[in-house]
Amino acid sequence: MDWIVRPIRAVFFADEQAFNWIQKKLGLSNYQMACLVWVKGLIIGLLLGWWLL
Numbered sequence: 001m002d003w004i005v006r007p008i009r010a011v012f013f014a015d016e017q018a019f020n021w022i023q024k025k026l027g028l029s030n031y032q033m034a035c036l037v038w039v040k041g042l043i044i045g046l047l048l049g050w051w052l053l
Helices: 002-013 016-026 030-052
Strands: none
Touching: 002 016, 016 030
16 A cells, blocks of 8 residues: 555655655656656646646
């Protein structure tokens, strides 16, 4: 159950422990994690914009 909760918590609440857990699990560098966070923000922004229009 922990493998489901932590990524969701990282996506919606930006939990630092979940962020580090995802980085360690996927073996990503800091730059790759920054890209992942940027893409997450872009997707959430597009969905929010679509929902508000």
